[in-house]
Amino acid sequence: MLKFAVMASGGGTDFQSLIDAVKAGQIDAEICCLIASKPDIYAVERAKKAGIPVEIVQKKFFGSVEAFDRAILATLKRYLADFVVLAGYLNIVGPQTISAYENKIINIHPALIPSFCGMGMYGSHVHEAVIAYGAKYSGATVHFVNEEADAGPIILQEVVPVLEDDTPEDLAARVLKTEHQLLPRAVALMAGGKLRVEGRIVKILE
Structure with missing residues (x-):
C-alpha cells in the first residue's frame, strides 16, 4: 500500500476529507504524516485525533528557502512518502522537493x-477576485505541482455557479x-x- 504525506497551513477541512476517505476505504493508501506550517492550526488536532504523526516545519526557523526546502524533503523521505498532497498549504514547495517528487505532489486550488x-x-x-470580476462560474481544481504557482x-x-448576491464567504462555502x-x-x-502525465495532459486510466 502506498503512503502519502499531507501538508497543511490552516483548519484542515480538505485534510479531514482525506482522513474520512481513507477510513471509508475510498482511498487505497495510508496517510503517513501531516506536515504543518505552524503548530497552532486545527489541522494538527485533526491529525492527532486520527492517530496520524505530525511534523511542524516552520519556514521562519530556517536561514534560507533552500534550507527550508531540504527540511521538507528530509521529512517526506523519513516517513517514506510515495506522494504528497497539499491541502490548504500556503508555502511554496521548493525545487528540490518538486524534483524528488515530480508529478507526485498534488494541490487543490479554489478556482x-x-x-x-x-x-x-x-x-x-480568490473568491473576492472572482466576484469582483463578474465571473458567472468558479469551482475547484486539483493539479500536480511544478515550479510555477498553480x-x-x-x-x-x-x-460551481457564482450567484448574483454571493459574498466571498458564500462562494467559498460552495467551492x-x-x-x-x-x-x-x-x-x-x-x-x-x-x-498518467503526458506533457500538460493528465490522462485518467481505466
Whole structure:
C-alpha cells in the first residue's frame, strides 16, 4: 500500500476529507504524516485525533528557502512518502522537493485554473477576485505541482455557479463542498496508479 504525506497551513477541512476517505476505504493508501506550517492550526488536532504523526516545519526557523526546502524533503523521505498532497498549504514547495517528487505532489486550488490563480491568489482573495470580476462560474481544481504557482498539469476540475448576491464567504462555502469531493477522488486515482502525465495532459486510466 502506498503512503502519502499531507501538508497543511490552516483548519484542515480538505485534510479531514482525506482522513474520512481513507477510513471509508475510498482511498487505497495510508496517510503517513501531516506536515504543518505552524503548530497552532486545527489541522494538527485533526491529525492527532486520527492517530496520524505530525511534523511542524516552520519556514521562519530556517536561514534560507533552500534550507527550508531540504527540511521538507528530509521529512517526506523519513516517513517514506510515495506522494504528497497539499491541502490548504500556503508555502511554496521548493525545487528540490518538486524534483524528488515530480508529478507526485498534488494541490487543490479554489478556482478554475488558469483563472484566478498564481501568486497571491489563496483563500478569500480568490473568491473576492472572482466576484469582483463578474465571473458567472468558479469551482475547484486539483493539479500536480511544478515550479510555477498553480501551473502544473490539471488532474480534475469541478464547476460551481457564482450567484448574483454571493459574498466571498458564500462562494467559498460552495467551492469548499466541491473540494471535499474532488480532492479525495484525485488522491484515490493517484493511489490506484490511474494517472498518467503526458506533457500538460493528465490522462485518467481505466
